[in-house]
Amino acid sequence: MPAITLTTLQSLKQKGEKITMLTCYDATFSHVCNQAGVEVLLVGDSLGMVLQGHDSTLPVTTAEMAYHVASVKRGNQDALILADLPFMANATLEQTLNNSAQLMKAGAHMVKVEGAVWLSESIRLLTERGIPVCAHMGLTPQTVNVLGGYKVQGRNEAQARQMRADAIALEQAGAAMLLLECVPSELAREITLAVKIPVIGIGAGSDTDGQVLVLHDMLGLSLTGRVPKFVKNYMAGQPDIQSALSAYVAEVKAVSFPGTEHGFSA
Numbered sequence: 001m002p003a004i005t006l007t008t009l010q011s012l013k014q015k016g017e018k019i020t021m022l023t024c025y026d027a028t029f030s031h032v033c034n035q036a037g038v039e040v041l042l043v044g045d046s047l048g049m050v051l052q053g054h055d056s057t058l059p060v061t062t063a064e065m066a067y068h069v070a071s072v073k074r075g076n077q078d079a080l081i082l083a084d085l086p087f088m089a090n091a092t093l094e095q096t097l098n099n100s101a102q103l104m105k106a107g108a109h110m111v112k113v114e115g116a117v118w119l120s121e122s123i124r125l126l127t128e129r130g131i132p133v134c135a136h137m138g139l140t141p142q143t144v145n146v147l148g149g150y151k152v153q154g155r156n157e158a159q160a161r162q163m164r165a166d167a168i169a170l171e172q173a174g175a176a177m178l179l180l181e182c183v184p185s186e187l188a189r190e191i192t193l194a195v196k197i198p199v200i201g202i203g204a205g206s207d208t209d210g211q212v213l214v215l216h217d218m219l220g221l222s223l224t225g226r227v228p229k230f231v232k233n234y235m236a237g238q239p240d241i242q243s244a245l246s247a248y249v250a251e252v253k254a255v256s257f258p259g260t261e262h263g264f265s266a
C-alpha cells in the first residue's frame, strides 16, 4: 500500500470511501494495524487511561506522548501517524509550537488538539509552520472536569448550532481534519456535509468520513469494566488479534460499523 497522506484522506472523502483509524501506542500493534490496512494510527492521550491506569487523560505529558509516537513509528510502514497534544501542552502559542514540534520530530505526521473555535489561532500557526492539525470536538476528554463527566455533546439546538459554526471556522483556520467524539449522529452528519476536510467519528454515527476506536476497547480489554455504547468488541468470534483488526477495517469500509445501536440521538 502506498504511504497514506493527507491527500489520500481527502480523496477517500471525495470518493465516499470510509477512512479507518485506531489508537495505537507501540511498535507491535503498529505493525499489526498496518497489516490489517488501518489508514491512520492515533497515538492518543487515552494511553494515560489504558496503558498507565490513570482515571483521566490529564496526567499525560508531551515527553510520554513522544516516546509512544517514536515506538509506533518503528512498527509503521504506510499509515499516517496522528499524535495527541496532551492536556495543557497547548496552553500558550509558544508551547503549542514547541510541543507539536517534539511530536513531529518523534515521528508524527499530524497533531490533534482538543477544543473549539478558540483553537483557530494555534491551528493557523501550526499549519503555517508545516504541522497539519486535526481538531477534536464534541466530548473532549481533557475538559472532562468542565463538562461534568464523559457526556454526549451537542444535544440541544444552541450547542449544535455552535458546533456546526466552530467546525466551519476551524476548517477556515486551516484544520486538515476534524474528529467528533460523542455527538448525536444527525449533527455529525450535518458537520461532515458542511466541511471539505475529512471528519472522523467516535460515537458519532455512521455518516462521518471515517471511524476511530480505542484499540483496547475494540479488543474487548477494559480496566474498569465500563464499556461505552459506541464500542464493538471485535475479538468476539475471531481467532486472533490480526483477524479482529481486519474485521474492524472491513466493517468500517462496508459501513456496517457503527450500527444505529452505537450512536446517539439529540
Ligand code: KIV
Pocket (backbone or CB within 6 Å): 023, 042, 043, 044, 045, 046, 047, 084, 136, 179, 181, 202, 212, 214
Ligand atoms: O486519545 C484518544 O484515544 C482519542 C480518541 C478517543 C479519539 O482522542
